[in-house]
Amino acid sequence: MAESKYHSASWAEEVTPLEQLKRELELFGEQNDRVQPDRASKMLNITSDTGQLLAVLVQTRGAQTVLEIGTSNGYSTLWLAEAVRRLEGHVTTIERDDEKRILAHDNFQRAGMEPWITLLAGDAGALLPTLPQAGYQLIFLDSDRQYYRVWWPQIRRLLAPRGLLVVDNAISHRSEMMEWMNDVAQDPAFVTSLVPVGKGEWLVVCL
């Protein structure tokens, strides 16, 4: 009798290199951040359920142009890239830390995701003005929270019509972004929603 694919052990256990890497990075991030006393050496990755939410949002919006501010070692970028790959899109991601950028680059290569990712080196404050106006259908903001208010005119300029901004840590570190969040929420050009997934994801849609 021919073996059904549903009963084949090799089929059931098959894990793609991307899936394998994401699992490894989840463990690495957890262990590393627990023992690293220095904040700059922590990976500070999103949670896996935040990755799933990002994938759903990219898919729902049909976002082919995605910008991420704050790459770290590329864990969240892999979630975004996996989603844009299905749409034949592209992710641009910004990281100023040289060591984290090297880790991210190695991870993108290992997962075979390089064709869908551009990794920009430098400070987001300097790089954002160089990026194309209305160029991004989804922007994921996961960086230095004290600058969000300063970067907001640029982020706003970069968002495409009906573009979606997703901000991480909107519950875990809400007090650090409260004033900026209030200003944006009161702006009639946007609708917002705070989603209790992971560390709290704030969704801002450009009308």
Ligand SMILES: C[S@@+](CC[C@H](N)C(=O)[O-])C[C@H]1O[C@@H](n2cnc3c(N)ncnc32)[C@H](O)[C@@H]1O
């Ligand atoms: C929370 S981590 C990003 C985690 C990543 N999104 C993930 O989930 O895998 C924030 C990152 O932003 C970077 N960063 C902080 N300030 C920055 C700036 N002004 N320009 C560019 N990158 C910055 C840090 O080096 C750090 O790697």
